[in-house]
Amino acid sequence: MSYLVLARKYRPQTFNEIVMQGHITRTLTNAIVSNRVAHAILFSGPRGTGKTTVARILAKAMNCKEGPIPVPCNVCRSCMEITTGNAVDVFEIDGASNNSVDQVRELRENVKYMPAHSLYKIYVIDEVHMLSLAAFNALLKTLEEPPSHVMFIFATTELRKIPVTILSRCQHHDFRRIDVESISKHLETICSKENVDIAVESLRLIAHEADGSMRDALSLLDQVMTCSDGALSHDQVLELLGVLDRKIIFDLSAAIFSKDTSGLLDMVEEIYASGHDMKKL
Known part of the structure; x- marks a missing residue:
């Protein structure tokens, strides 16, 4: 089948x-x-x-x-x-x-x-x-x-x-867009039924990327589950979805507020070199 x-x-x-x-x-x-x-x-x-x-x-x-x-x-x-x-x-x-x-x-x-x-x-x-x-x-x-x-x-x-x-x-x-919390909880329930170990942090990331669409969230979860037979780390989920870690966004903001031009340019270059879409920053 x-x-x-x-x-x-x-x-x-x-x-x-x-x-x-x-x-x-x-x-x-x-x-x-x-x-x-x-x-x-x-x-x-x-x-x-x-x-x-x-x-x-x-x-x-x-x-x-x-x-x-x-x-x-x-x-x-x-x-x-x-x-x-x-x-x-x-x-x-x-x-x-x-x-x-x-x-x-x-x-x-x-x-x-x-x-x-x-x-x-x-x-x-x-x-x-x-x-x-x-x-x-x-x-x-x-x-x-x-x-x-x-x-x-x-x-x-x-x-x-x-x-x-x-x-x-x-x-x-x-019909309204579904909020991140509701999508995340639904994904958690499905992971439990499928015996898949994915961190809540990763499920929230998937929910956020789905932009209010439950179908998109389930498609992304399907993709993540296919990636590994065992437990998936948050870094693996970030890499698979092509999403920037929020810590990088916070570091960029800190560099801007502290006027650290050199550090800011280094981070931007690193993000660009890793293949991320600069428009999503």
Whole structure:
């Protein structure tokens, strides 16, 4: 069996497992409980913050055999199919490669038909901002008055590119960047499960480099874990990620404040010689 990257292996399967997006998971949970889930939902926010993952969990919650239910069972046919990505009633569409008006018209024709075995036919359109203006216009009427068995979930990293006419027809949820502390704790939990010994200092460095993206953090952790079979030192992690030690930054600052021009130039030369990007200083 091929190796399963950490981002896929530890993808959350319930709302409770989502990191740092409680304002969204709470709203969706309450909407499911009170039977007030919108027929068109738009998720926006930075990359790697959980938009597609939450869309899949919402699809499972709506189509679960026990549902609609806030916590999907993850064992029924519908939940299992969505988890493995081959659900016949949940369509994950890449907006970048399915952005023509003809493809949207075909989608519009297909929504008329009832789901095969689930409660809802759910369309998850990722990178929806990549649709052409004509494609958006073709979708307007269906978004405004969709059949009762159809749900649309859109995800985008470029909210400003979504036409106002689409925004007004969707319930909008804004995902936030995940803070360093939350990412670091999540990485620590995964390292514990994987029996990998990495210092907390190194995990914080990875979290900082991820720039608020959990997926990027897990990709970097994957890279670091592949580097060594045993325990990894912080210096090894710094070298692997191509990141400057914070001590060097402090030494540079000290040299500037003390007007130590010679020492400052020596440090800059050493940093440049080691191949680091000077713009990141």
